[in-house]
Amino acid sequence: MSPARLSLTARMSLMFMFAVIAVLVVAGLSFNLLSQHHFEMLDRQALVEKLESTRHILNDARGDASLTEELPRLRALLGAHQDLAATILGADGGVLFSAPKTAEIPEAFRRAANGEIWDWQHGGHLYRGITAEIDVPDQPRPLTLMLMLDVTTHAHFFDTLRRWFWIGLTISALVSAALGWMVARGGLGPLRQVTALAASMSARSLQERIPLEPVPLELQQLVLSFNAMLARLEDAFRRLSNFSADIAHELRTPLSNLMTHTEVVLSRKRDIAAYEENLQANLEDLRRMARMIDDMLFLAKADNGLIVPQQTEVELAELVARLFDYYRLLAEERDIRLAVTGKGRVTGDRLMLERALSNLLSNALRYTPAGETIGVAIGQAGDSIALSVENPGDGIGAEHLDKLFDRFYRVDPARREGGPSNAGLGLAITRSIIEAHKGRIGCTSNAGLTGFHLELPRAR
Incomplete structure (x- = not known):
C-alpha cells in the first residue's frame, strides 16, 4: 500500500x-x-x-x-x-x-x-x-x-x-508503533466523530451539530467550520424546500384555473363567444406561467454564472427617466409622484439594468400610499455609482430584510403581495442582475420609509 x-x-x-x-x-x-x-x-x-x-x-x-x-x-x-x-x-x-x-x-x-x-x-x-x-x-x-x-x-x-542494541531497537520500534497507534487512535477520536456524523448526514439530520466541549483545542476550528457548513446546508436546504413548495403552489394555481375553465366549458355545448372568453382567460394564465418559467430560467442561468452582461456605458438618470415615462400613467392613477435626483454613468447591459430598476419601481408603486412621492437618488460613492429607490409606506420588519431577495419570499405568507401576476421573483432577479454586474444591493426600512440601495461599478 x-x-x-x-x-x-x-x-x-x-x-x-x-x-x-x-x-x-x-x-x-x-x-x-x-x-x-x-x-x-x-x-x-x-x-x-x-x-x-x-x-x-x-x-x-x-x-x-x-x-x-x-x-x-x-x-x-x-x-x-x-x-x-x-x-x-x-x-x-x-x-x-x-x-x-x-x-x-x-x-x-x-x-x-x-x-x-x-x-x-x-x-x-x-x-x-x-x-x-x-x-x-x-x-x-x-x-x-x-x-x-x-x-x-x-x-x-x-x-x-x-x-x-539491535534487539532492543527492534523491540522498542514495535512497542513504540503500538503505543503510537493507541495514542493516535485516541487523539483522533473527534475526527472519527466528525466522519461518522458526516456519513450519517441526510436531509432530516442537518440540524445536528458536533459539541465543542470534548473536542481538543487543535480541532475546535475544524469542528466550528464543519458546524458552520451544516448550518449553511440546513439553511440552503430549507430555502430549496420552500422554493420547491412555492413554485409548485405558483404553478398549481394557473393549472387549476385552466382545468376548471376547460371543464366548465366542456360540460355542455356553448356558443362561440363563451369559447372565446374561456380561451382568453386560459391565455392569461398561460402568459403568467410563461413569465414565471422565463424568470426561473433567468435565475438558473444567474446561479450558474451563465449571464454575461454587455459592456456599454449607461447613464442611469436617462434610464430612470425612461422608466418614469413608462410608469407615469399608473402613478398618476394612484396619485403618486415620481422624482429623480443626481446622475451617474455605469458600464453594463442596458436591458438588464432597465429590468432591475423596473422591478424596484414596480415594487415601490405597489406599496406607496396615494399622495406620496417615490424618490430615486443617484450619486457617486468612491469608484462606484450608488442608486437608491425610496418610498414611504408600511415598514418591513428587520427579520425580513435579509430574505427579501429570496425567490417566492413574502413578508406575509398568508397573502400574495401585488396582483395575480406577481410571482415573487422580481427582487431575486434584480439581485442576480446587480451581482452579474459586479455590484451589490440591499434594503433598509425605518421611520416609515423603505429603500432599496444598490451600487454599480462606475464607468471608466
Missing part, C-alpha cells in the same frame, strides 16, 4: 515509531562512540604508564651486564598485567626481552613512529600496542620497546553491546 493510502492513524504511528528509532539510534551510536573513546583512552593510559616505567628501569642500566640484571624487574613490572606483552629489540634488531612469549609482531609495527598507537588482530585476538625508542646509557643506539595490550574483551563487549 502506498503511503498516500495509509490512514492518518497509521501515518502517525509510523512517524512516532520512526522518531523513537531515530532517537535510539542517535543515542546508541553516541554511547558506542563515547565508550570506544573511553576504552581507547584507558588503553593508551595503561600503555604510556608501562612505557614510562620501562623507560625508568632501562635508564638505570649501564652496559649489557647491567641490562641483564634489570630483566627481572622488567618481568615483574610487565608481568603484573596479564593482558600486557612486551618486547625489547636491540640495535641490531635482535630480541633482548620478551615477556610473555607472544606471536611474532609484524615488521611494520616494529618500525612504527616513536609513541604511535597501533591495532593488530591475530588468531581471533585484537591487540592495541605502542612502539617507542628508549635511550640506554652506555648503548650506542637506542633500544626499541613494543608494548602490546590484548583488548579482545573490549571487542567482545562491543559486539555484545551492538547485538543487544
